[in-house]
Amino acid sequence: MNQARVRIGPADMYDGNPVSLELDGKPYWLTQDAEGRFALLLAYCPHAGGEVLHAEGEFYCPLHFWTFDGRSGECTNRDYERLMRRDVVLEDGAFYAAGADY
Numbered sequence: 001m002n003q004a005r006v007r008i009g010p011a012d013m014y015d016g017n018p019v020s021l022e023l024d025g026k027p028y029w030l031t032q033d034a035e036g037r038f039a040l041l042l043a044y045c046p047h048a049g050g051e052v053l054h055a056e057g058e059f060y061c062p063l064h065f066w067t068f069d070g071r072s073g074e075c076t077n078r079d080y081e082r083l084m085r086r087d088v089v090l091e092d093g094a095f096y097a098a099g100a101d102y
């Protein structure tokens with residue numbers, strides 16, 4: 001399904017650290033990957049839906065302590081698991097979420 005772009009906020013909302021925000025009623029982290037691309041990582045744990053928190057460059061779920069890479073969202077202590085993500089476009093001084101979670 002093709003979804004319209006949704007404005008997230010101004011470019012200066014990102015200072016190099018993940019930014020917690022809500023979009024479509026769901027919690028996300030705005031992050032930047034190793035290649036400089038921005039993305040939204042869904043802050044729902046893929047294990048059992050715990051809220052994914054952030055500390056010291058890593059995301060973690062406090063329910064059973066799965067941990068996730070702060071740039072890619074890949075699980076760092078379980079194989080083949082990752083946070084859902086949504087592409088982000090930086091244009092004309094603002095961030096826009098593009099498409100759907102995948």
Ligand code: FES
Binds near residue numbers: 045063065
């Ligand atoms: S719900 Fe997140 S680790 Fe279990």
